[in-house]
Amino acid sequence: MTETWPAMPEGSRLALREILIHGVLSRAEIARSLGLSRASLTRAMRTLVAHRMVVEVGTDVRGATGRPSELLQTSSGVWEFLGVKLTKDRLYAAVTDLGGRVLALHEEAIASPSPEDLADQVSAVADRLRAVHPALCAVGVSLPGDVVVRDGVSVVAASQFLGWRDVPFAGMVAERSGLTVFTANDVHALTAKEHWLGAGAGRRSMVLVTVGEGIGLGLIASGEVSTGEHGRLGRIGHLSVLGGGPDCGIGHAGCASSYLPSPVIVRNAGYEGRSYDEVVELARSGDERALAAFADAGRALGVVLASAVLIVDPSAIVLTGDGLPVYDIARSSVDEALRGALTPYTEPVTIEVQPFEFSEWARAGAVLAIRRLLGEESGRLSYTR
16 A cells, blocks of 8 residues: 655654665764754654664764764665656656665556656556556656746646656656656666666765667766756757857757767768667767767767866766767867866876666656655656645
């Protein structure tokens, strides 16, 4: 039976957040991290235990006292979440427990991109997975597009890939499924997942850059995920990167979208009609036209990465997406453009290349639901039920 997420006092919410991020913690470690007294921590943990959100997993000697301390982690089987990642033609889904651990994966073709049809399809997937995972209590949907809040309602303001404008998709899915539903831009959702359960865990600042069909950027600043004033942070596709150059399609010459997206690399190589994977293989086999297109894409990526460093000064950049072969094939072009754009600054830049899996983007939807239920980014990603 699906339980309703309870209202929690601030101490309980923060304690659960600490356990979610760090995996296994002792009571003493939680108290030190949050600055709570023993009595306050006891009250906070009482709520989490009563709602079966945390469980004891043994004891360990931690800290300077040398005393054994009971260890706590998030529970399984009571609170479960569905994450959905939408592309222009496929739906990816992941069920996780409260700790973000994946319990089930699913994918299928999108039958129709119309908001009504896709809301029906997401709800049908939720119903099928809930039959196997009855503890499923909330859904997080990540999609390519701008998600904003208007009058307290989450709205997909625009999605070029899905062809949507002003779609209250969270409310549509919630009405059909009876579940609490959240929506977010897919890059912002992935950044939020990395903030808690990936490369961003423990970092005060990080930039996530995705390359593939499009180009996106997510930001962690001062220990928080930022989505911008209007929920549109990271629209770097039309950043000017190389003077002149081909038109990006909307009148810009020499912007990142003129060189870096996967379909554009195919076009610039002169192999329209072939797949991106085929052009990748051509480049790896030494084809000059393919290598030239990847070199231009690499230079564009180097400027994008340098711009992120100069504007944000992050502790690390995470690079991911199904367009990652750009970094592999054109690494020298990326590095040369990055160094050139950063001159005269010489501080080392940590770039972590994250293997790309759509299942991780679906998992990010589930983590989005967990974060939102805990009140993270509450001003930007509201939900309708």
